[in-house]
Amino acid sequence: xxxxxxxxxxxxxxxxxxxxxxxxxxxxxxxxxxxxxxxxxxxxxxxxxxxxxxxxxxxxxxxxxxxxxxxxxxxxxxxxxxxxxxxxxxxxxxxxxxxxxxxxxxxxxxxxxxxxxxxxxxxxxxxxxxxxxxxxxxxxxxxxxxxxxxxxxxxxxxxxxxxxxxxxxxxxxxxxxxxxxxxxxxxxxxxxx
Amino acid sequence: xxxxxxxxxxxxxxxxxxxxxxxxxxxxxxxxxxxxxxxxxxxxxxxxxxxxxxxxxxxxxxxxxxxxxxxxxxxxxxxxxxxxxxxxxxxxxxxxxxxxxxxxxxxxxxxxxxxxxxxxxxxxxxxxxxxxxxxxxxxxxxxxxxxxxxxxxxxxxxxxxxxxxxxxxxxxxxxxxxxxxxxxxxxxxxxxxxxxxxxxxxxxxxxxxxxxxxxxxxxxxxxxxxxxxxxxxxxxxxxxxxxxxxxxxxxxxxxxxxxxxxxxxxxxxxxxxxxxxxxxxxxxxxxxxxxxxxxxxxxxxxxxxxxxxxxxxxxxxxxxxxxxxxxxxxxxxxxxxxxxxxxxxxxxxxxxxxxxxxxxxxxxxxxxxxxxxxxxxxxxxxxxxxxxxxxxxxxxxxxxxxxxxxxxxxxxxxxxxxxxxxxxxxxxxxxxxxxxxxxxxxxxxxxxxxxxxxxxxxxxxxxxxxxxxxxxxxxxxxxxxxxxxxxxxxxxxxxxxxxxxxxxxxxxxx
Numbered sequence: 001x002x003x004x005x006x007x008x009x010x011x012x013x014x015x016x017x018x019x020x021x022x023x024x025x026x027x028x029x030x031x032x033x034x035x036x037x038x039x040x041x042x043x044x045x046x047x048x049x050x051x052x053x054x055x056x057x058x059x060x061x062x063x064x065x066x067x068x069x070x071x072x073x074x075x076x077x078x079x080x081x082x083x084x085x086x087x088x089x090x091x092x093x094x095x096x097x098x099x100x101x102x103x104x105x106x107x108x109x110x111x112x113x114x115x116x117x118x119x120x121x122x123x124x125x126x127x128x129x130x131x132x133x134x135x136x137x138x139x140x141x142x143x144x145x146x147x148x149x150x151x152x153x154x155x156x157x158x159x160x161x162x163x164x165x166x167x168x169x170x171x172x173x174x175x176x177x178x179x180x181x182x183x184x185x186x187x188x189x190x191x192x193x
Numbered sequence: 194x195x196x197x198x199x200x201x202x203x204x205x206x207x208x209x210x211x212x213x214x215x216x217x218x219x220x221x222x223x224x225x226x227x228x229x230x231x232x233x234x235x236x237x238x239x240x241x242x243x244x245x246x247x248x249x250x251x252x253x254x255x256x257x258x259x260x261x262x263x264x265x266x267x268x269x270x271x272x273x274x275x276x277x278x279x280x281x282x283x284x285x286x287x288x289x290x291x292x293x294x295x296x297x298x299x300x301x302x303x304x305x306x307x308x309x310x311x312x313x314x315x316x317x318x319x320x321x322x323x324x325x326x327x328x329x330x331x332x333x334x335x336x337x338x339x340x341x342x343x344x345x346x347x348x349x350x351x352x353x354x355x356x357x358x359x360x361x362x363x364x365x366x367x368x369x370x371x372x373x374x375x376x377x378x379x380x381x382x383x384x385x386x387x388x389x390x391x392x393x394x395x396x397x398x399x400x401x402x403x404x405x406x407x408x409x410x411x412x413x414x415x416x417x418x419x420x421x422x423x424x425x426x427x428x429x430x431x432x433x434x435x436x437x438x439x440x441x442x443x444x445x446x447x448x449x450x451x452x453x454x455x456x457x458x459x460x461x462x463x464x465x466x467x468x469x470x471x472x473x474x475x476x477x478x479x480x481x482x483x484x485x486x487x488x489x490x491x492x493x494x495x496x497x498x499x500x501x502x503x504x505x506x507x508x509x510x511x512x513x514x515x516x517x518x519x520x521x522x523x524x525x526x527x528x529x530x531x532x533x534x535x536x537x538x539x540x541x542x543x544x545x546x547x548x549x550x551x552x553x554x555x556x557x558x559x560x561x562x563x564x565x566x567x568x569x570x571x572x573x574x575x576x577x578x579x580x581x582x583x584x585x586x587x588x589x590x591x592x593x594x595x596x597x598x599x600x601x602x603x604x605x606x607x608x609x610x611x612x613x614x615x616x617x618x619x620x621x622x623x624x625x626x627x628x629x630x631x632x633x634x635x636x637x638x639x640x641x642x643x644x645x646x647x648x649x650x651x652x653x654x655x656x657x658x659x660x661x662x663x664x665x666x667x668x669x670x671x672x673x674x675x676x677x678x679x680x681x682x683x684x685x686x687x688x689x690x691x692x693x694x695x696x697x698x699x700x701x702x703x
Contacts, residue, residue: 047597047691059592071498075476084471103509175467182464 002158005169009090009154010147012176016088017143019184023191025135030076030190032127037065073127074120077142085187087146090176094150097157111152115145135191201323202299209295209330213288213339215595218281221341222599222689223607225487226635228342229642230256232283235269236642252383252427257635259440260431264384265344278642283342290350291339297353298551299326304360305519312517317562324558333590334495334543334550337488345547348384351377352392353551356522359399363518368413371403375417379424386440387545389432390533396421398525444537469540473531473549476501478541486605488543490594495543495550497590499582500557507560519555527552600690609688609696610639613670614647616686620699621647624668628652632672633697658702669700 044060076082083092101108122142125131131138158165224232234244234254244251254261268286276282302322306313313321329335338346355377362370378396381388396418403414431437442448446469450461472478479496482489489495496504511520526548534545561579568575603609613636617627627649629636637651649670658667668683673695676682684699 044597047600049691059589064589068492068498072477072481075480079477080471080475081468089467099505100509100512103506104513178460179464179467182461183468 001166002155005158005165006151006154008173009094009169010151012088012173012180013091013094013147013150016086016091016176016180017139017147019180019187020086020139020191021136022193023135023139023187025192026126026138027190027192030073030126031130032066032069032073034062037062037069041065070124070127074123077123081186082190083146084179085183085190086143087150088176089179090154090172091147091150093172094153095146097153098149099153101153101156105156108152108156112149115149119145198323202296202326205299205323205327205330206292206295208327209292212331212336212591213291217284217288217340218279220595220599221487221606222603223609223611224280224283224342224639224642225606226257226638227261228280228283229607229635229638231261231266231269231342231344232273232278232642233638234261235266235273235283236278238267239270239273253431253436255436259443260436262344262383262385264380265342265347268347269342284340287341287343287346288339290347291335294335294346294350294353295326295330297350297357298329299323301353301357301360302326302519302555304357304364305522308360308364308518312514312519316566317559320562321555321558324561325554328500328554328557329550331587332550332554333490333493333497333594334547337490337594338544338547341487343544344385345387345544348381348388349547349551351381351384352388352395352548355381355392355395356526360522366407366410368410368417371410371413372417372420374399375421376424379421382425382428387533387548389428390536391529391548393425394529394532441536446536446538446540448538466535469535469538470531472541473534473546475541478543479553483539483541483543485539485543486602490590490598491601492593493590496553496557497583497586499579499586503557503560503564504553505560506563507556507558510559510563511556523552523555527556603688603690607639609686610636611643612689613686613697614640614643616684617647617668617670617699618644620668620684624666624701626650626662626665626667628656628667628669628702630669630671630697633670636670667702669702671698671700672696673698 041060041062045056048056048060080092083095087095098108098112102112119142122145126138158169161168234256237244238250243249244254246255248255252263254263254266265286269283272282272285276285299322302325306318306321310318355374358370358374358377361367362374375396378392381392400414400418404411407414446465447458447462450458450465453461478494480494480498480501482494511517511523514520530549530552531541531546534540534542537545565572565575610633613633621627627647629640629649629651631651631653637649640647640649652669673685676698679700681700681702682698683701685695686697686699688694688696
């Protein structure tokens with residue numbers, strides 16, 4: 001039963017990822033733009049008329065701006081709605097489980113931490129450098145580690161909660177499939193065809 | 194409580210007071226239309242006992258196509274009696290609610306930790322209430338909405354008072370606290386729309402819990418619940434009337450699909466709700482805001498960036514605490530806050546979800562203490578690192594909010610309407626009649642609020658001068674349509690921003 005549920009969830013996540021095959025690249029808000037940053041700093045400095053140069057440069061500079069922009073770009077990759085559209089609702093809930101067990105079990109930390117660091121590295125690479133490789137390859141490289149994390153979370157949850165889990169898993173699967181059928185075009189908010 | 198702990202609490206409250214009162218009459222820069230409507234109604238109630246439509250002490254205020262809840266408007270009436278008819282008076286009840294929330298929140302968390310005495314170590318029981326109330330005092334989300342005439346602030350305050358009183362009942366079993374708690378929950382329903390759903394759910398959930406836990410108090414519970422029903426009757430009747438449903442139809446998230454057949458609606462509506470509900474937990478929303486210029490400072494979200502790791506650590510740490518009442522309350526508040534707002538658009542919406550700030554600061558406080566506890570060797574270094582980063586980001590926020598925001602976001606707050614009125618008053622002696630271009634939306638309401646010396650007429654392009662006005666000197670206040678040169682233009686009104694944009698022009702028409 002446990003394996004059957006995990007296989008079902010895996011299929012749903014793969015179907016969610018499959019809908020990304022129509023895209024050519026990630027939307028612009030996933031990437032850092034030096035031009036955008038420069039224009040915003042210019043505007044902010046313009047509004048700071050009458051202040052000392054030190055104060056103006058302390059509050060408005062490219063170092064801080066780069067950090068804030070990259071932070072914002074990175075949060076886009078960890079956004080709940082992005083995960084739901086990338087991995088399905090079931091996949092996202094799996095990530096919640098793995099985050100929960102990350103703090104409870106050393107064994108999970110041992111597996112999840114390197115995968116998490118790898119995902120972070122991939123995302124930062126995409127944010128700053130936009131590697132000139134096939135978008136499909138990028139999606140698969142991002143999907144596989146998140147897919148593994150999600151299934152790890154589900155495996156722990158189903159293993160620990162035997163009585164209530166059957167109905168909860170079925171409910172999550174139904175809602176995930178329902179979402180995929182209704183909102184499969186939502187990915188166009190996150191990618192460009 | 195030890196003296197130094199009282200000093201810390203007073204300091205946090207002082208920080209809250211300082212940043213909430215600082216230049217509140219001029220930042221936000223001008224009143225937005227809802228504040229003007231509240232102010233006009235409050236002033237009418239204060240001076241005549243009637244609203245704008247002549248209703249005597251109404252329970253629901255008709256305003257700009259929908260109905261406003263009464264509590265905040267009556268509070269503004271009291272505020273106007275003290276401070277006069279001005280921006281400060283309109284915002285004062287929200288400021289006071291924000292400040293008192295800091296104090297009540299401290300005692301609320303303390304009570305919860307008393308109920309969970311054996312669940313948390315000494316370090317948590319000592320520092321969490323302070324940390325949580327301090328985080329609330331400096332919270333950009335809470336601070337921002339404490340400084341505008343937002344009804345949600347008073348509602349959130351009353352809700353937290355209700356929660357605190359409930360924890361007092363739970364610990365002492367004194368029935369007065371139960372009754373007071375329910376009364377405050379009912380008051381929230383008369384304060385802001387979203388609590389028309391949140392508070393009844395909370396009351397029902399609490400009643401079931403109390404019924405199961407305190408078998409001796411069933412009679413008292415029944416009386417309290419009956420009192421709630423009686424006090425809520427006017428709002429229940431109103432909610433199901435056509436007036437009551439107006440607000441819902443204006444902001445409904447399902448409006449686009451109204452014409453669909455029933456089966457399609459059954460397919461679509463739940464998923465729209467699920468999508469909206471999840472959007473309130475989006476990191477982009479929490480750390481980037483909802484995109485509404487009135488709800489946030491550009492470049493900042495609802496939480497500070499440095500709080501992100503502590504938020505997750507605290508949340509998952511608390512989730513692992515079995516049987517903790519504090520955990521249950523925090524998770525309940527975290528899950529219930531977007532329940533009503535998810536029915537509306539746009540979603541997410543930081544105003545309607547304000548209740549979520551309380552559980553979020555609890556998670557962050559726990560995350561901070563947990564991580565400091567874990568890194569024993571580098572505790573001092575970690576503390577100073579976090580402190581420096583927090584001060585840096587807070588100073589950036591303060592700079593952005595108090596210096597840039599009034600200039601950059603002026604269009605979100607009445608877009609220079611006050612400047613138009615101040616300039617118009619200078620020309621009052623020369624012109625007997627003042628006309629307003631209908632494209633300067635609601636400017637006539639701003640005139641009612643800011644001055645009684647000019648009673649303008651609202652006109653559109655088809656307006657023609659009546660015969661009885663022959664010989665009268667007439668001034669038209671017109672939206673700027675890129676006409677820079679005309680001998681009829683007597684004055685340009687400029688926005689007080691860096692670009693000095695022209696917002697309106699005064700035309701002499703005969």
